[in-house]
Amino acid sequence: MSLRHHPSDDILTAYASGALEAGFGLVVGAHLEVCATCRARVGTFEAVSGAALKSLPDAEIGADALSNVLARLETQAGASDRQDTRPLLERLSLKPKKWIAPGVWVAAVNTPHAKDNRVYLLSVAPGMPAARHEHSGAEFCTVLKGAFRDEVGLFQAGDxxxxxxxxxxxxxxxxxxxxxxxxxxEGRLKAQGLLGRLAFAYADV
Ligand SMILES: [Zn+2]
Incomplete structure (x- = not known):
């Protein structure tokens, strides 16, 4: 599989430090599952942040040291989740599939997220009208099956x-x-067209 599109180093660093909201981490994790290059980069970033933590002089360990350590442990717990060998698609806990048009369904993913955020699977059959949309915040997407093309280029499984x-x-x-x-x-999606609005509304958890 030749992957063309990867998360930026900023995103991989945020992932490695456990700073991403769970759903955004899942989307990055879906890419890491099939991308050895990015897995190696995450490993490097984790090692760097671990070394930085160890090298802190005692005097600099302040009141937030415990929460920092707890955050680190949570990250490690996340890492052991990632060692579950089943494909990510099988590990996802999904709400029931909702068909929103012929050939188009959405299923919300059960994962903690901020009220305005959405985490979901979207399946679109070939030939269906696309959901043209704008964002008021970030959107992460990993292709699990099939492919789509937009102004940026072609995105295939794993991209x-x-x-x-x-x-x-x-x-x-x-x-x-x-x-x-x-x-x-993240935030409200300013979907244009009925399909986009329906997808976002139905992805509500
Ligand atoms: Zn990658």
């Missing part, structure tokens, strides 16, 4: 996409099979 504020894009399913993607979306 990672991060959209920033105010990006308006029009993904189109590529090829003959449905495109299944794992999304984490």
């Amino acid at each position: 990672f996409a991060a959209a920033d504020d105010n990006l308006c894009h029009l993904p189109v399913v590529e090829g003959d099979e449905p495109c299944l993607c794992l999304f984490a979306t």
Whole structure:
């Protein structure tokens, strides 16, 4: 599998330090599952932050030391979750699938997230109208099956996409099979068109 699109180092650093919200971490984890290059980078970032913690002089260990250590332990607990060898798709806890149009379904993922955020699987059959949308926050996406194309390029299984504020894009399913993607979306999605609005509304948990 030749992956074309990877998370930035900023995203991998945030992932390694446990700073990402769980759903966003899941989307990055779905990419790491199939990308040895990014797994190695995360390993490096984890080692660097661990070494930085150990090298702190005693005098600098202040009142927040305990919470820092707890955060670190949580990160390590997350790491052991990642050692579950089942494919990520089988490990996800999903709400029931909701069909929102012929060939299009969405299933919310059970994971802690902020009230306005959404974590969900979206499957779109070839030939379905795409959900053109804008963002008011970040959106992470990893393709699990199939492929889509947008203004940035072709995204195939394993590829990672991060959209920033105010990006308006029009993904189109590529090829003959449905495109299944794992999304984490921050804030309110300004979907244009009925399909986009329905997908976002139905992904509510
Ligand atoms: Zn990668």
